[in-house]
Amino acid sequence: MTEHDTALDGGPVSSAPRGRSRRAENTDFVCGHCQVLVPANTDGHYRNHCPFCLWSLHVDDKPGDRASDCRQLMQPVGLVEKSGKGWQVVHLCTACGHRQPNRLVVEGTAPDDVDLVAGLMADQQPPPATRGRGRRR
Numbered sequence: 001m002t003e004h005d006t007a008l009d010g011g012p013v014s015s016a017p018r019g020r021s022r023r024a025e026n027t028d029f030v031c032g033h034c035q036v037l038v039p040a041n042t043d044g045h046y047r048n049h050c051p052f053c054l055w056s057l058h059v060d061d062k063p064g065d066r067a068s069d070c071r072q073l074m075q076p077v078g079l080v081e082k083s084g085k086g087w088q089v090v091h092l093c094t095a096c097g098h099r100q101p102n103r104l105v106v107e108g109t110a111p112d113d114v115d116l117v118a119g120l121m122a123d124q125q126p127p128p129a130t131r132g133r134g135r136r137r
């Protein structure tokens, strides 16, 4: 009963012109860290981390390939800015140390928790004057 679905009638989806189909990966899942059911993404990209705690699972060698057999929890440890892609959250595997940047989810049913993202950003870029004070990382 969603209205914008009618726009799909009889034509290609206008919003996904490039790249491989990631629809198959776009399913809901239960977060391995906070145990909350994470709804499937609705912004056209598949979701690979929990929007509520930002933790992920190590399932990819490269983003989206599901080629890793590690399957352990990945902790959000920082943010990186990629040209053309915007900000991405960096995940660090708690088991094998694999690092991987993942696109932030800012739209759809359950966007990433902005407070957590802001916290990562604060960790990432401490003001030069106060560097070394407060919590260390």
Ligand SMILES: [Zn+2]
Residues within 6 Å of the ligand: 031, 032, 033, 034, 035, 036, 050, 051, 052, 053, 054, 055
């Ligand atoms: Zn979670």
Ligand SMILES: [Zn+2]
Residues within 6 Å of the ligand: 058, 070, 071, 072, 093, 094, 095, 096, 097, 098
């Ligand atoms: Zn791993």
